[in-house]
Amino acid sequence: MSNQDNLFVDGPDLPGFHNLLGYRQVSWEQDEAVIQLELEPRHLNLGGVIHGGVLTSLLDIALAQAGTHCPYPGRMRKAITLSLTTTFTGQCSEGTIRVTARKRAGGTRIFNSTGEVHDDKGNLLAIGEGTFRIRSGSDKPEGVPI
Template identity: 35%
Template sequence: MNDRDDRIEEPSAVLRHLGIRQTAWTEDFAQVEAEITPVLLNRSGIPHGGIYATMLDTAMGYSGAYTGRLEDRQMTLTLSMTVNYLSRPKGQRLIAEGRRTGGGARTFFTEGRLTDETGELIATAVGTFRKRGV
């Protein structure tokens, strides 16, 4: 039996290496998660800010790429992204959500939130993305 949601893509090599996996994907929304492991930590023993940015970038990019069918893949690229670092995690799992907030056929705008499983708000982001091949 396959419990995997057939609308969720397998992670890219870098996401797989970091332990980041997509956990939700619908029109204008995407979510990725990662367990906090030693490979994600900085010198202070907390997840590196680049991990937060990578997770937010991934979730926000996917939020504008949903087609409903894996065989009809829509690729995107980041034009700009601003991350605001607010707190440190209290839990053991990072959860990034991205929401498409507007845009047109080619360029779209997003908002992102990074929390942990306790609900602690760790970082927020906004981004502008372009759909490739449109």
């Protein structure tokens, strides 16, 4: 984890849908975010492999985080997804998956990020690209209170 561990919440401390997914923040710094998920039966589809909605949701979260890092404890920056494209390239049904996202371009309110999902054997499971809009109040590095 990065030196900003006090900014991370994991597992049952995550809000709403994030808690339902149950991912863990590995690192979060300027222009890059990494999250991982230990697969459980609830993450699998009827075919017994990871559900595409889980992969897409994790990409959406990490891609947005890549452009919204906030170094101030007790504060956060927020973004809204404008577009999100996911390409599925592999499958898995157990182990830990890792999502790595990087901000690629952007201005003061709109930014673009790309990311990849790999299983714990290094296999590429999905690729994502998204465009996001910084929410009001989140355009400055100090963001808004949590």
